[in-house]
Amino acid sequence: MDIVLKIWRQKSATDKGAMQEYQLKDISSDMSFLEMLDVLNEKLIVEKHPDGPVAFDSDCREGICGTCGVMINGRAHGPLDKTTTCQLHMRSFKDKDTIYVEPFRAKSFSIIRDLTVDRSSFDKIIQRGGYVSVTTGGACDANSVLVSKEQADQAMDNAACIGCGACVASCKNASAMLFTAAKVSHLGLLPQGQPERFSRVDNMVKAMVDEGFGGCTNEGECEAVCPKGITLGSIARLNRDFLYGKIKPREL
Amino acid sequence: MNYIKLTTSSMIGEKLVMATTGMVMMLFLAGHLVGNTLLFVGREEFNLYADFLNSFKMVYLVEAGLMLVLVAHVWSAIRLTLANKRARPVGYVIKRKAINSTWMSSHMAHTGVVILLFLIMHIASMKLGPWDNEKIKHADTLYDLVLKLFADPIYSGIYLVCMILLGFHLHHAMKSSFITLGVARKHRLDCYAKASLLYSLFISIGFSSFPVYFYILSII
Ligand code: FES
Numbered sequence: 001m002d003i004v005l006k007i008w009r010q011k012s013a014t015d016k017g018a019m020q021e022y023q024l025k026d027i028s029s030d031m032s033f034l035e036m037l038d039v040l041n042e043k044l045i046v047e048k049h050p051d052g053p054v055a056f057d058s059d060c061r062e063g064i065c066g067t068c069g070v071m072i073n074g075r076a077h078g079p080l081d082k083t084t085t086c087q088l089h090m091r092s093f094k095d096k097d098t099i100y101v102e103p104f105r106a107k108s109f110s111i112i113r114d115l116t117v118d119r120s121s122f123d124k125i126i127q128r129g130g131y132v133s134v135t136t137g138g139a140c141d142a143n144s145v146l147v148s149k150e151q152a153d154q155a156m157d158n159a160a161c162i163g164c165g166a167c168v169a170s171c172k173n174a175s176a177m178l179f180t181a182a183k184v185s186h187l188g189l190l191p192q193g194q195p196e197r198f199s200r201v202d203n204m205v206k207a208m209v210d211e212g213f214g215g216c217t218n219e220g221e222c223e224a225v226c227p228k229g230i231t232l233g234s235i236a237r238l239n240r241d242f243l244y245g246k247i248k249p250r251e252l
Numbered sequence: 253m254n255y256i257k258l259t260t261s262s263m264i265g266e267k268l269v270m271a272t273t274g275m276v277m278m279l280f281l282a283g284h285l286v287g288n289t290l291l292f293v294g295r296e297e298f299n300l301y302a303d304f305l306n307s308f309k310m311v312y313l314v315e316a317g318l319m320l321v322l323v324a325h326v327w328s329a330i331r332l333t334l335a336n337k338r339a340r341p342v343g344y345v346i347k348r349k350a351i352n353s354t355w356m357s358s359h360m361a362h363t364g365v366v367i368l369l370f371l372i373m374h375i376a377s378m379k380l381g382p383w384d385n386e387k388i389k390h391a392d393t394l395y396d397l398v399l400k401l402f403a404d405p406i407y408s409g410i411y412l413v414c415m416i417l418l419g420f421h422l423h424h425a426m427k428s429s430f431i432t433l434g435v436a437r438k439h440r441l442d443c444y445a446k447a448s449l450l451y452s453l454f455i456s457i458g459f460s461s462f463p464v465y466f467y468i469l470s471i472i
Contacts (some may be wrong), residue, residue: 049410055409074346075349102345102346105342105344107338107341170351172353172358174336176340202262205262207348208263209263212339213339214263214333214335214337215263216432217338217353217359217360217428218357218427218431220351220353221348221350221351221353222353224351225351232441233439233441235435236437238431238434239267239268240434241434242264243268
């Protein structure tokens, strides 16, 4: 299949950047989206194109690490539900399609080059509360801490978050609520996460604001593009824990 | 007082203010609508109801409370909207695809401004009226004033449009509040969305019925 690509090119964080057009011929529909970009880059290198190859992020290419992620035709990770950019294939497009590729945009995600963005703001949020305390000493027996099936399932669903940033990219307020809510839910639902349950919410929410993310308006654009199917229910849980942490009687 | 500081400095705190003040106003609106249906019953009954409400000493306190609630709602809305705008200084070349969001949910600030302007008009013309003595010289009771105002197609038209926009605002407002207040559970999100739709239709159609009914009454 032949396609026309319009890709955001930007040399550095301070460069202005603009959309550039590239033509690709004979692309296999079985290629993944990133493989298609690899083909483009090869072509650009061979042709000694003045723009140089397109910088984009990827690592596992299995949809499990959260490194990849671009806006494809105005939608984070492209047209398929619950699919990362690396798991998107060219069969999702038609011959002679024009595909617009842009980086994830938010004040907190500064562009490094072309389609790569700095998502270390997410790490800062994690540093402020995405952990549990464990006791040192001999390892305790497996399954000595009982977790109900329901809790385990829900915690697992939220642990599926790969931190790709699609939620921020697709939110009109560039809010990191879905990401933070997934982390808060993942840890707060398990017995091991109880000691820091309420301080975790406070600290992570504070980190979110400090990093310059916007606030949530509960419109659900994030859950629509989340490759791991995290829902607004997690955001409601974060809000619930945030509020309850403020009004619960203090234990002495 | 770390809690208060965190609540006011962390968006979620401000959103909690939006949600609770919104809920208070939604309760008030429902009561206001039910009371106003007495307009359909008759002049006597409606005026009696108005006098009855005004006979309470507490009425000023309630009004002041509602005013405070409104101010808090608007104030947080402005602060949140500005912060949200700041969070993405450079936009996309291709407009983001709207998947779950609707025109109603993404234009809350716009419909909010219209509703605020409407409220000023509404209070000035109905509550503090008659403000245009020329036009409504003969209106002595509230019922007559309402009749007179709605006989004006421009006033009724503006009122009608505002009530439709109010419905749009409430449609997202209610379900959003449930999420912000943390009461919504994952498997019940749909129920809350349906409840908001029903509530917004009830309020929007309910309040729209007054200008429509009285305008038609005035021309036949
Ligand atoms: S490259 Fe790892 S999720 Fe796409």
